[in-house]
Amino acid sequence: MNGTAHMAIGATAGLITSNTFQTDPTTTAILIGCGGVAGLLPDMDIDGKLSNTITFSHKLIRTLAQLVGVLAIIYSLIDRDAAEKWYGVAIGLVLIVGSSFITRRLMLSLSGIGVLAGGLTLSENWLFLLGVYILIASLVPHRSYTHSIVGTAFFVIIAYQFENFLGIDGVFVSCFIGYASHLIADMKLLPVNKRGIKLFLPLSKKEF
Ligand SMILES: [Zn+2]
Numbered sequence: 591m592n593g594t595a596h597m598a599i600g601a602t603a604g605l606i607t608s609n610t611f612q613t614d615p616t617t618t619a620i621l622i623g624c625g626g627v628a629g630l631l632p633d634m635d636i637d638g639k640l641s642n643t644i645t646f647s648h649k650l651i652r653t654l655a656q657l658v659g660v661l662a663i664i665y666s667l668i669d670r671d672a673a674e675k676w677y678g679v680a681i682g683l684v685l686i687v688g689s690s691f692i693t694r695r696l697m698l699s700l701s702g703i704g705v706l707a708g709g710l711t712l713s714e715n716w717l718f719l720l721g722v723y724i725l726i727a728s729l730v731p732h733r734s735y736t737h738s739i740v741g742t743a744f745f746v747i748i749a750y751q752f753e754n755f756l757g758i759d760g761v762f763v764s765c766f767i768g769y770a771s772h773l774i775a776d777m778k779l780l781p782v783n784k785r786g787i788k789l790f791l792p793l794s795k796k797e798f
Pocket residue numbers: 632633733737772776
């Protein structure tokens with residue numbers, strides 16, 4: 591399944607969640623966004639040998655890195671005092687400039703380190719863990735740990751802290767369902783998938 595389909599399914603999960611929580615339009619948009627991004631996250635591990643999906647993911651990851659860079663700069667300028675401010679701005683600039691000319695996988699590792707450092711600098715635990723997630727995704731084979739229960743559990747912790755950070759009910763549920771929808775859509779039980787996912791890594795390599 592390609593990135594667009596995963597994002598659409600994840601966004602739908604966000605929409606259903608906002609319906610359940612009876613949210614206002616702004617919150618609905620945020621929840622749809624959370625579901626869509628969470629629905630794409632497991633494929634952060636794509637290894638560069640895949641055809642169509644790769645171009646999309648490559649561009650997406652680059653855009654995400656630049657977006658994180660811009661957000662890091664804005665957040666640092668608004669919220670932090672002098673020394674920390676320039677750390678944040680520097681990290682943001684490295685992400686924006688760096689992401690435009692380095693290779694995909696290296697870019698992903700560096701983005702992970704950048705996000706991780708941003709999380710440390712800003713003392714935001716969810717951001718730090720997201721950086722760890724991205725870094726690990728850049729190092730493991732495609733459809734391995736990010737597509738497993740262990741990976742989901744790790745992401746669930748990030749989503750929980752992200753909801754607390756935003757203070758918006760439904761963020762956690764949207765992220766969780768969006769992420770889980772990706773794994774289900776990649777499972778062998780769907781005829782379109784020749785390969786399944788190794789759900790029980792590292793305990794078992796059986797594909798589901
Ligand atoms: Zn996938």
